[in-house]
Amino acid sequence: xxxxxxxxxxxxxxxxxGSKMEESFPHIKSVLLPVLQAKAKRGPPRQAKYAIHCIHAxxxxxxxxxxxxxEPLHKxxxxxxxxxLITPLTTLGHLALLAPEQFAAPLKSLVAxxxxxxxxxxxx
Numbered sequence: 001x002x003x004x005x006x007x008x009x010x011x012x013x014x015x016x017x018g019s020k021m022e023e024s025f026p027h028i029k030s031v032l033l034p035v036l037q038a039k040a041k042r043g044p045p046r047q048a049k050y051a052i053h054c055i056h057a058x059x060x061x062x063x064x065x066x067x068x069x070x071e072p073l074h075k076x077x078x079x080x081x082x083x084x085l086i087t088p089l090t091t092l093g094h095l096a097l098l099a100p101e102q103f104a105a106p107l108k109s110l111v112a113x114x115x116x117x118x119x120x121x122x123x124x
Contacts, residue, residue: 004044004046004047007039007043007047008046008047008050011039011047011050011051011053011054012050014032014050014054014057014058015050015053015054015057016057017057018054018056018057018058019057019058021058022058022059022060029058029059032054032058033055033059033065036051036054036055037051037055037065037068037069039051040052040055040069040091041069041072041073041087041088041091042087043087044087045086045087045090048087048090048091048094049090049091049094051091052066052069052091052094052095052098053094053098055069056098056099062098062099063099063102066095066098066099066102066103067102069091069095070092070095070103070106073088073091073092074092074106074110076088077110077114079114092107092110095107
């Protein structure tokens with residue numbers, strides 16, 4: 001629990017200072033990217049949220065990085081494993097928030113087909 005709080009605090013710092021990292025510490029970005037992508041895909045929901053915001057703040061080519069996160073999450077959603085849906089749905093929600101034009105069509109389909117049909121209609 002303590003480690004998760006430290007990781008969240010570090011991610012918040014990177015989120016808030018990320019825009020300055022490109023010019024000051026470009027080598028750190030390349031090391032951080034795989035960690036941020038892993039957190040966005042498989043980390044706790046709060047860390048996934050902050051990881052997406054870090055990528056948004058730190059990278060100018062964020063569309064490419066967002067697509068690399070979106071595709072496997074979108075394809076890997078499993079309505080039979082509800083506990084494993086929290087992080088992917090958190091990540092997808094923050095991708096929609098930060099890049100609405102990039103993911104408008106696939107998210108519309110995701111909401112209609114997966115959220116409504118698979119999750120909500122099967123709950124009845």
